[in-house]
Amino acid sequence: MQISDKFHDECGVVAIFAHPEAEKLAYLGLHALQHRGQESAGIVTSDGLTSRVHKAMGLVADIFTEDVLSKIRGTLAIGHTRYSTAGDSALLNAQPILVQSNKGSIGVAHNGNLVNAAEVRGQLERQGSIFQTNSDTEVIVHLIALSREHTLPEAIADALRRVEGAFSLVVMSPDRIIAARDPRGFRPLAMGRIPALAGQNRDTIVFASETCAFDLIGATYERDVKPGELIVVGPEGISSRFYSTAAPQSSCIFEHVYFSRPDSVVFGRAVQTSREELGRQLAREAPVEADLVVPVPDSGVTAAVGYAAESGIPFRFGLIRNHYVGRTFIEPSQSVRDFGVKLKLNPVQSLLEGKRVVLIDDSIVRGTTSRKIVRMIRSAGAKEVHMRISCPPTISPCYYGVDTPSKNQLIAANKSIEEIREYIRVDSLAYLSLEGLKKACGDGEKTSYCSACYTGKYPTNIVDVEDIQAAPTRA
Numbered sequence: 001m002q003i004s005d006k007f008h009d010e011c012g013v014v015a016i017f018a019h020p021e022a023e024k025l026a027y028l029g030l031h032a033l034q035h036r037g038q039e040s041a042g043i044v045t046s047d048g049l050t051s052r053v054h055k056a057m058g059l060v061a062d063i064f065t066e067d068v069l070s071k072i073r074g075t076l077a078i079g080h081t082r083y084s085t086a087g088d089s090a091l092l093n094a095q096p097i098l099v100q101s102n103k104g105s106i107g108v109a110h111n112g113n114l115v116n117a118a119e120v121r122g123q124l125e126r127q128g129s130i131f132q133t134n135s136d137t138e139v140i141v142h143l144i145a146l147s148r149e150h151t152l153p154e155a156i157a158d159a160l161r162r163v164e165g166a167f168s169l170v171v172m173s174p175d176r177i178i179a180a181r182d183p184r185g186f187r188p189l190a191m192g193r194i195p196a197l198a199g200q201n202r203d204t205i206v207f208a209s210e211t212c213a214f215d216l217i218g219a220t221y222e223r224d225v226k227p228g229e230l231i232v233v234g235p236e237g238i239s240s241r242f243y244s245t246a247a248p249q250s251s252c253i254f255e256h257v258y259f260s261r262p263d264s265v266v267f268g269r270a271v272q273t274s275r276e277e278l279g280r281q282l283a284r285e286a287p288v289e290a291d292l293v294v295p296v297p298d299s300g301v302t303a304a305v306g307y308a309a310e311s312g313i314p315f316r317f318g319l320i321r322n323h324y325v326g327r328t329f330i331e332p333s334q335s336v337r338d339f340g341v342k343l344k345l346n347p348v349q350s351l352l353e354g355k356r357v358v359l360i361d362d363s364i365v366r367g368t369t370s371r372k373i374v375r376m377i378r379s380a381g382a383k384e385v386h387m388r389i390s391c392p393p394t395i396s397p398c399y400y401g402v403d404t405p406s407k408n409q410l411i412a413a414n415k416s417i418e419e420i421r422e423y424i425r426v427d428s429l430a431y432l433s434l435e436g437l438k439k440a441c442g443d444g445e446k447t448s449y450c451s452a453c454y455t456g457k458y459p460t461n462i463v464d465v466e467d468i469q470a471a472p473t474r475a
């Protein structure tokens with residue numbers, strides 16, 4: 001069960017080249033990336049000749065049993081864990097997509113969202129293409145198949161030049177892995193290496209959305225796939241090329257605020273460093289007299305550590321999270337107030353009673369959950385509740401692979417900070433400034449970030465805009 005008042009994660013991808021148990025490494029990698037999508041998962045493998053696929057709805061650990069993995073053994077593998085951002089959540093849209101084409105067997109796994117998918121899809125359909133899913137990834141697959149280029153890497157490059165938006169992509173042919181990122185580098189994609197096993201004549205090369213996947217499979221992080229870069233790993237070794245002219249980098253700053261795990265290195269920077277600095281910066285910008293700093297678990301924990309360290313106010317786990325909550329729960333017929341949030345979070349009365357609390361979270365999306373959490377903390381006896389948010393107000397939807405509600409559902413797009421304070425019933429409310437956010441995440445050092453959900457200034461044209469109210473301006 002998700003706390004509903006949150007942005008939802010996008011997707012995670014992993015790829016393994018040259019390992020006798022590639023399917024198992026892909027499975028473990030997906031397990032480490034489970035936080036990036038919990039609706040469906042899949043793995044495509046190859047033994048050098050034949051490609052096999054297994055995908056299903058649900059969590060990685062439930063989908064892939066020993067028996068399932070034994071049926072998809074291979075030395076190459078790509079995997080995907082999905083939260084639907086484009087296309088509905090049916091199994092049909094689960095990834096990787098595996099197709100037989102004039103370029104041979106191709107498996108594709110994609111993290112991101114194309115902003116011109118509907119336009120390109122319409123053109124392809126008019127030319128006779130028949131689509132089997134409503135996911136934008138299939139648009140890329142059709143473009144690869146239709147490309148006049150003769151080699152798969154060139155056909156992929158050709159296809160990627162025709163789409164716009166966010167894509168971190170891993171593609172598998174029977175004997176190659178190809179990894180690519182969009183020219184603005186919206187979503188992360190890292191490359192790592194596992195030294196050759198005894199009797200093996202080459203190192204294993206791996207790709208993953210986040211480096212926490214490398215830690216679990218014993219791989220060492222080497223570098224990121226660069227924006228606009230296409231890397232081919234095959235029998236002849238590793239080659240790299242840039243398929244597109246450089247565009248201003250727009251890596252998603254929300255990866256550092258919320259999505260990525262704190263133990264990952266994302267866009268070449270440790271997420272833990274950014275997230276703790278967000279809290280420190282917030283304490284400098286929005287100090288308050290209080291007795292305790294309490295995070296909304298788990299998302300607010302690292303920023304709360306930073307806020308406590310900077311302010312000198314003690315950090316306490318005043319809200320306890322139940323990690324064992326399934327997707328659906330039977331509610332008593334005499335409905336319990338705030339049932340959904342109480343299933344997941346419970347206040348520690350002995351800590352909170354009579355205290356002035358600084359409550360730290362990473363975002364307020366609709367405001368409904370924040371309001372319930374505040375009510376829980378007050379009912380546990382807190383004397384004052386001061387809410388601090390470790391990023392600026394979210395005023396615009398994301399079109400680059402993050403599931404956000406439309407503009408009319410984003411509380412900060414429709415209410416002032418004072419109105420939000422009144423709605424969630426806190427004594428004070430402050431958000432981190434945009435400058436503070438960028439500083440904490442090292443903007444302009446190694447990475448330049450997209451921050452369109454805080455500014456409404458989008459780094460690309462948005463062609464597929466359904467929500468007129470959300471119609472974006474270009475940065």
Ligand code: SF4
Nearest residue numbers: 252253398450452453
């Ligand atoms: S709009 Fe926001 S969530 Fe989307 S890519 Fe940009 S920073 Fe990330």
